[in-house]
Amino acid sequence: LNQLLAEMDGFDGSKGVVLLAATNRPESLDPALTRPGRFDRRIPVELPDLAGREAILRLHAKDVKCSPEIDFNVIARASAGASGADLANMVNEAALLAVRDGRKMVVQRDLEEAIEIVIAGEQKKGTAISNKERMIVSYHEIGHALVAAKCQNSAPVHKITIIPRTKGALGYTMQVEQNEQYLVSKEDAYHRLMIYTGGRCAEELIFNSITTGASNDIEQATKLARAMITRYGMSDNFGMMALETVNNAYLGGDTSLQCSNETATKIDEEVATLIKKAHDEAYQILLDNKMKLHELAKYLYEKETITGEQFMYILNKPVEIPTSLNNTETNA
Template identity: 65%
Template sequence: MDFHTIARMASGASGAELANIINEAALRTVRNNRTIVTQADLEESIEVVIAGYQKKNAVLSDEERKIVSYHEVGHALVAALQTNSAPVQKITIIPRTSGALGYTMQVEQGDKYLMNKKEIENKIATFTGGRAAEEVVFNEITTGASNDIEQATKLARAMITRYGMTEEFDMVAMETVTNQYLGGDTSLSCSADTQKEIDKKVVELVKRQHEKAKKLLEDNRAKLDELAMYLYEKETITGDEFMRILNDGKGKAGEQA
């Protein structure tokens, strides 16, 4: 049992969520007529808490499965081609009861309490990687990026309004967080004109990272195709499998910091 991997995967979970993870692993063990909880049981339990149960009755068309495969590999490949990104732990195109048609799990190798500006920008680029892959391969976009768009926008706005990561606003708080432990509501504390400028900066930031993600995928199109087809066939692949294929015989052309 690799407890370090389990701990990294469960990083950020509350006490109640950790209890649910253990209980779910025990139930999974019993359902499979075993008496010992394995690492696979715990890993699947963490995913259940994060994304819900596997939705095995969901039937995607071949075209949809191909799109989801490229979408998820797009996230993983953009992350891997940038420095200071958390390693990919797992990629799957098995739908979950949360509504996700697939997901890419990244797990930090150690405890991390701070993020610098470049790391946040890279994370935004990774969020846009799924949509970017759809555009590069299919010259089309789908509804599958809705959560990615939300997360990328939230990070970009926080960089500008809370983290002081723009030259224009410097170390001025444009947004305050209230009820931090009850959902973390936010409210802008600036003029209407400044709010418009913030919105403009958010769009520019996300668009810039989106373009970076597309460039990375275009420069590494062969690996994008190879990895997506492998995921399409296997449905679920580990981070080790992903990195083995990515690094097989070629370097990371087009890598950006």
Template identity: 65%
Template sequence: MEMDNKKKRQSMILYLIIAAAAVIALRTFLFPSIMNGQIQETSYSEFLGMVDKKEVKQVKLDTSTGDITFTTGSGMDSKEFHTTLWPNDDSLVKRLQDSGATFSAQIPSQSANMLLYLLINLLPLIMIFGGAWLLNRRLKKAMGEDGPSMNFGGGFGLGAGGLGRSGAKEVKGEETGITFSDVAGQDEAKESLEEIVSFLEHPEKYAAIGARCPRGALLVGPPGTGKTLLAKAVAGEAKVPFFSISGSEFVEMFVGRGAAKVRDLFKQAKEKAPCIIFIDEIDTVGKKRDAGLNTNDEREQTLNQLLAEMDGFDNHKGIVVLAATNRPDSLDAALLRPGRFDRRIPVELPDLTGREAILKLHAGDVKMEGGVDFAAVARQTPGASGADLANMINEAALRAVRMGRTRVTQTDIEESVDTVIAGEKKKSTVLSEHEKEVVAYHETGHAIVAAVQDGKAPVSKITIVPRTSGALGFTMQAEEDERYLTTREEYKQRIAVLCGGRAAEELIFGHMTSGAANDIEKATKIARAMVTQLGMSERFGMMALGESRNRYLGGGSELTCSEGTARDVDEEVKTLVEEGHSTALKTLRENRFKLHEIAHYLQKKETITGEEFMNILNRDDGFAPRYPQE
């Protein structure tokens, strides 16, 4: 309450200063210009001439300044003039009496003169020094040198939450509403964080044996895997205050502002200990320092302050710093050393079991029909993050509402998988019959090459319905179980499957289309990884020819070899892709009749399941169907 009253007083002082400045500005600049537009200046001799001609009707004399204001004419014809009294003119009074004009003199007191002098000359100086003092006091407090920061109010605050304030959002642990039971698919990460929770709840057990809690834990993983959710769960489990801030909020235009925010953040944390500080996207402020010319003084000062605070606070009070990033390779080494971020906790994409657990967790908030097979959905979504899976359940619920149902079905979830992966069905795109036929053969080519391989990734769906992602169709494969290792032969089979669409177009229509662009890109990427990173090239053997960029953000690899070797790498990549293309052509020639049969069936139905596809492929009709010559 006292703080609020102080803010109000400071706001009132500021408003009074602004109002006084406005009045003085009006008095000094505006009013004289207005008056000068109505009162005409004239010389003293002209004034005496008009007095002698009896044109002057009224005269006012200011004895303190010698200013004379007089009026001529009457009514609408009256005019007002201004002149200055000639010194020692004793004849003026008699002339005015003879002309019949009325006149008066104003004789101000000495005290009035002094007050007017003070108002005109000293008040602006007082206002300037008073405003400077108030602003200086405000800046000191904002920079953390003299207590907490305050706002002037009325929109005159300097920055959100005040200059130098951290801007961190404080939430009580129990108010986060999140515990470890709300996190699925990250069992290893939860186990690593449970020890931190135990320390925050029972610090005396660790103090008794002489152990200390890790000062910080760095959560590392791709976007959408639940790093922020885990940090909130730690606060919810420990029931301690939770300070959340993004790394970008420390970055300021003026040098020193970011460091002041770091100081304020840790000051608040010390007052509320035990507590948790969570810095999201810490790579924004924690990037490696550069000794070159391209330095950022503000960012480096902020990082130095963060390093000092993490190394200097008393960890026994129960302050734990959690941070999240998907660019760990860009962080400064001093930030990662023991004593600052003691633990690095991977928060990876969920495996098959994890995906199923995440789907079930989010499905608990939605009304579902009985018998939904979450395991089948999990097999269809390799590489999906927790955020993707949550979005799939939500999309399924939205689809159920659109279809007029009160519960989500298996069909809704499977359609939502397609929506998240490939986009919504595109109603505005209408393919011609020939284009539809080409796409049907293209997708059937992928499916047949995939089915005859022994890579254990059966086809689960084929569709030729255009999607908003730009795909005119797609073939979905579902792994039967989780795969952690991939052989050279399996990579070559994947390349062959990707070449199956283009091979079908060449085999049936004798020409190529642009529909294979994405397939070619993926096949080339796999072949290049085999040569430069995985040591799966017969020509180069176990030799690393490139460095992988950030794997959490989908970065590829960068060659680290000579120009001549780079040309040889291109030749080897080309050889692998051409080998896959030849395999696809050979497979489709051997299954030409099934290619026709399934493609025509797909063209008619537009979407078929993996079961339908396999039934047709494995069915022995006993005769060769008649189709036009390719």
């Protein structure tokens, strides 16, 4: 630090020298470095917003032959949370997909598939999964989607698939927000908890058993429930009391508790209670829509991948009652 400060001495606005530096630990910078006359201007480089993602996609797409019918706004909405490097990789992956299919230009479905490749990995179509496991995954994913569809203000379901991916996922449900969302209400956060638990609830309801397939859901639900209580002030018991701090937002966002051991125990109990409540409500939604759960899971099992439009069409149409059941009821 002393050597750096010594090297920077003597520079001023008339020397024609601009000194730039970058760090992903801004909170640990020495005040002597950031005082006026040294590194006195900070330019935070955050993840791009919706407009930024669309502009970045268009920038990288200039070097690739693309169909004029591509809607970059749809791709930008589906890639929420992606960095500039991720978006560049998506355009590159889309170009590779087009070449593999023997086409001379990138189309919409190439970019949509590229998002999934960057997020979840390549499709593992050759992976041998038993019919029973495929059926369990079908119910699991429809459980997520069905709970999401029944929660108010939840992001619409965009795509559901049970094709395994190279990053370990046996299937996933993709939701896409209509607009960029900067604030999350307590109700919205709680609905996300319900959606996270929906897959496990479907397994319990249909198979009276549980599998390891919900491991990532459990991790995400626990992280969200803990943040609601310790950082967002969404707890009735603790209120607006800061119990946890984010150590570094640019390096994984790891957190540390700032409370006594007794309070930490109470936090754990409240997290478990909150997740259980969300689980029970999600379970009741699936129980009330059990026939639709069967119908949608069967359709997903047969098709392997369905769009949000197909999902909503089946969900909203009247329940199909088997003919034999009708005859039985008539005779009775």
